Amino acid sequence: MKLLILDRDGVINYDSDAYIKSVEEWIPLPGSIEAIAQLSKAGWTVAVATNQSGIARGYYDIATLDAMHERLRSLVAQQGGEVGLIVYCPHGPDEGCDCRKPKPGMLKNIAAHYNVSLTNLWFVGDSLGDLEAAKAVDSQPVLVKTGKGEKTLGKTLPAGTLIFDDLAAIAAELIHN
Ligand SMILES: O=P(O)(O)OC[C@@H](O)[C@H]1O[C@@H](OP(=O)(O)O)[C@@H](O)[C@@H](O)[C@@H]1O
Numbered sequence: 001m002k003l004l005i006l007d008r009d010g011v012i013n014y015d016s017d018a019y020i021k022s023v024e025e026w027i028p029l030p031g032s033i034e035a036i037a038q039l040s041k042a043g044w045t046v047a048v049a050t051n052q053s054g055i056a057r058g059y060y061d062i063a064t065l066d067a068m069h070e071r072l073r074s075l076v077a078q079q080g081g082e083v084g085l086i087v088y089c090p091h092g093p094d095e096g097c098d099c100r101k102p103k104p105g106m107l108k109n110i111a112a113h114y115n116v117s118l119t120n121l122w123f124v125g126d127s128l129g130d131l132e133a134a135k136a137v138d139s140q141p142v143l144v145k146t147g148k149g150e151k152t153l154g155k156t157l158p159a160g161t162l163i164f165d166d167l168a169a170i171a172a173e174l175i176h177n
């Protein structure tokens with residue numbers, strides 16, 4: 001099956017150093033909803049793996065997070081597509097969980113859900129931790145320049161990292177090649 005895993009903040013929606021704390025603050029990046037819908041209609045399953053330490057920090061609750069993801073699903077459905085499994089890490093950096101990126105726990109979870117190999121599976125992110133999570137399980141790290149991507153570009157990237165301007169460019173590449 002054609003499975004693509006996306007980071008959320010900075011890839012699908014605008015990110016903020018103050019966290020995305022409400023549905024109102026959850027604003028899709030230009031072209032991202034269309035890109036997901038087009039990928040979905042082209043036979044791709046689009047899943048999401050997102051760190052949400054704002055839960056542990058008390059900035060917002062699970063119900064609010066679920067409402068953001070319902071909004072994402074609704075917007076993509078309005079364009080004739082659908083969003084696959086959305087997995088999040090609600091823990092803080094000091095809790096030592098197995099799911100917080102750069103650990104690959106969420107990627108493993110999603111691959112197991114769909115019963116597919118992680119090898120060379122594209123994982124799209126804007127932060128170095130996203131790319132490192134992909135590398136840790138021999139998936140393909142893919143950096144977008146949106147969100148924190150431009151800043152991440154200045155760091156040492158995992159070997160073989162692919163770089164795209166945004167999610168729309170990735171959709172064009174995957175659908176037309
Ligand atoms: O990019 P994804 O994984 O979808 O989500 C990132 C968010 O959970 C937040 O992650 C935080 O990092 P810390 O969790 O505080 O290290 C900060 O980078 C925030 O700016 C950001 O909104």
Ligand SMILES: [Mg+2]
Pocket residue numbers: 007008009010011015125126127147
């Ligand atoms: Mg991000």
Ligand SMILES: [Zn+2]
Pocket residue numbers: 088089090091097098099100
């Ligand atoms: Zn976690």
